[in-house]
Amino acid sequence: MRSWKPFLSNRLAGSVRGLGSEPFFLSLFLLSSGVTLEHMFVLGIDPGLTRTGYGVLKLEGRKMVAVAAGVISTDPKVPTARRLFELQRDLTGVLEQYQVEVMAIERVFFRGNKTNAMTVSQASGVAMACGAAFGVAVHEYTPSAIKFSVAGDGTADKDQLARAVVRRLNLVEAPKPADAADALAVALCHTQHVRFEAVS
Numbered sequence: 001m002r003s004w005k006p007f008l009s010n011r012l013a014g015s016v017r018g019l020g021s022e023p024f025f026l027s028l029f030l031l032s033s034g035v036t037l038e039h040m041f042v043l044g045i046d047p048g049l050t051r052t053g054y055g056v057l058k059l060e061g062r063k064m065v066a067v068a069a070g071v072i073s074t075d076p077k078v079p080t081a082r083r084l085f086e087l088q089r090d091l092t093g094v095l096e097q098y099q100v101e102v103m104a105i106e107r108v109f110f111r112g113n114k115t116n117a118m119t120v121s122q123a124s125g126v127a128m129a130c131g132a133a134f135g136v137a138v139h140e141y142t143p144s145a146i147k148f149s150v151a152g153d154g155t156a157d158k159d160q161l162a163r164a165v166v167r168r169l170n171l172v173e174a175p176k177p178a179d180a181a182d183a184l185a186v187a188l189c190h191t192q193h194v195r196f197e198a199v200s
Helices: 011-015 080-098 114-133 143-151 158-169 178-199
Strands: 037-046 051-061 063-073 102-106 137-141
Touching: 037 080, 037 114, 037 178, 051 080, 051 178, 063 080, 063 178, 080 114, 102 114, 102 178, 114 137, 137 143, 137 178, 143 158, 143 178, 158 178
Parallel strands: 037 102, 102 137
Antiparallel strands: 037 051, 051 063
8 A cells, every 4th residue: 555645735725715724735546446537626525614624636547646635614703695705715716726627515414403404505505506607517425325435334423434535545644624534535435436337
């Protein structure tokens, strides 16, 4: 197994404002099962109004490179409309910088807190609209589908999912906060789906 140490860069921080933490820039190598994929950038999104996780994967043939992972944060004390605007602005910066061709987003699914479900739905809608504005194909995946695809268990918890991301991408450690690792998992789920379609 070949592993790479993550390194930090100010490139994204300079063009995308409002990040809750320094973005992770990771270079890594993954040998796949022999399925050849066309070159493309996949943006994984773990939506949330307070924190939206994002993860960018570059696919080129059998090589998969995790280009970036981090979070976009908004201040809960700021009016909702302003927070949604900030999320739109910063996601636009990510889409512009990495020339994303596909967006994969975790589908909103809540059984309890209706207020939280509403704000996550708002953030999800902003992300989808940003993708549509750039002509990017947007795909939704349920939480259980993401967990099953990446960790092999549709009921995996956050720690199990983060460990699976580290293992699958040969990372030294999982990106933090957890929203960033979750976003990489969403992007990984989409690549699994693409590979499955390619051989079926």
